[in-house]
Amino acid sequence: MATALRSLQLIPSIPLAPHPTPIDELTRLRAALGPECPRLLMKRDDLLSFGQGGNKVRKMQTVAAAAQQEGADMLITCGGVQSNHARVTAATGAVLGMQVVLVANGARPQPLTGNARLNALFGAEVGYVASREERNQTMELVAAEARAEKKHPFIVPLGASTPLGAIGFARGVEELVTSPHRPAAIVHSTSSGGTQAGLILGCALYGVKTSIIGVSADDPSAVLTTTIAELLFGAASLLGAQPASIGAHSPIVVDDAFVGSGYGVPTPASTEALALVARTEGIVLDPVYTAKAMAGLIARVRSGVWRRDETVLFWHTGGVPGYFV
Ligand SMILES: Cc1ncc(COP(=O)(O)O)c(C=O)c1O
CATH class of the missing domain: 3.40.50.1100 (Rossmann fold)
Incomplete structure (x- = not known):
């Protein structure tokens, strides 16, 4: 113990x-x-x-350290359009100098509101998909494309859970x-x-x-x-x-x-x-x-x-x- x-x-x-x-x-x-x-x-x-x-900051502290140890230069994660976890990932990428791609299920708010607005402020790119079921596969696709461009993506699973x-x-x-x-x-x-x-x-x-x-x-x-x-x-x-x-x-x-x-x-x-x-x-x-x-x-x-x-x-x-x- x-x-x-x-x-x-x-x-x-x-x-x-x-x-x-x-x-x-x-x-x-x-x-x-x-x-x-x-x-x-x-x-x-x-x-x-x-x-x-919010709670995602505590989880992100250990997860981002693992990403950094692996030499990541890009964080990819997913969530709903108003995901708090996605927003904290966006802020983490901003301070660590990592590109951030968020896969959000739902429609882009017009105008951007709440967390969706903060994601843009923190400089994250957001790709929208129609359903929750498409999120993991889309993250894998984004990661594969990044690797093909010699980047080092790190996928943070839903909620950093x-x-x-x-x-x-x-x-x-x-x-x-x-x-x-x-x-x-x-x-x-x-x-x-x-x-x-x-x-x-x-x-x-x-x-x-x-x-x-x-x-x-x-x-x-x-x-x-x-x-x-x-x-x-x-x-x-x-x-x-x-x-x-x-x-x-x-x-x-x-x-x-x-x-x-x-x-x-x-x-x-x-x-x-x-x-x-x-x-x-x-x-x-x-x-x-x-x-x-x-x-x-x-x-x-x-x-x-x-x-x-x-x-x-x-x-x-x-x-x-x-x-x-
Ligand atoms: C504000 C807030 N509270 C609670 C939770 C639940 O935390 P967890 O996903 O770790 O169960 C979340 C995220 O899903 C959240 O954004």
């Missing part, structure tokens, strides 16, 4: 933003949710000071252990699985006893739990750890009850959560990911899942440019 933690800390990483991010206490949101509400904290990864922040990306995120748990806070639960948005795998891994290695609840923005729970377990097995192998010692065999909690009618489509609960957090705390959530995760937290508070003397931490994974779409 100690060796695996050491390996986690030693994996090469490019510091894209200073850490730690703040952990804010949400006293007004707590008051608004009534006398039985537990103590509420928020880990402010939305404030990571690189490329407009690879074992290495999860390791990048897991390091963030050190910021929790070095804080005075010991939450009974951590609630966050989950979609491609790397953040949740990182939290499970980090909590196991840093000895944080808490329940980790991923609220899906998208896929059914059964699909995501399998993906997260696979990421944990991959991370265990990179770190030379037993999968069980990093939580790969423990139950993985993904709640898919807050997706509503689909990815990015607001629900009454997510719209309420977004407005309530803004009007009590002056904090902006995003409609695609964090507002749905906060709706999951609020529903649990209202149904009395936690005692009022317990602490619950909401990990704000960013995505705020998505509000301006």
